[in-house]
Amino acid sequence: MKALLIPATLVAILGFPGVSYSQVQQQAPLTRAGVRRELVQLRAAGYDPSDWVHYPQNIQAVEARVAARKANASYGPSTNGNSQSGQ
Template sequence: MKLVQSLIVAALVAAPVVSFAQSQPQQALTRAEVRAELVQLQKAGYNPASDNTQYPRNIEAAEARISAS
């Protein structure tokens, strides 16, 4: 009996998580679009293999250079 109750509780808890995971944007990026964006960032000076401690600052600077041009 406790097993059945545990399964019911688990299903009730998991239901919102599953429904949230399915609500993705209608227009997802394709692999080619992501690749093109990465190439554009690299041309703007972003190096994904660079120092990881500066990650947010480095990519934000590259994005700012792209938007400025």
């Protein structure tokens, strides 16, 4: 039983970094234009890069706002509300 446990453990330990590395390689490379675009979005949502005193909290709050805006972005008019047809 111990003879099977050691090779299985080694395979699990050595195989895990290869899986995580392959997932990282599938992401698109980060470009300078992409970073600038993201910074413009963050500043439009209220991020102030000079406020380093509250750094983790302010960037996380602004990123949450940007994510909420992206989630709510859709095409066409709102489907909420009433509509009336005229005579």
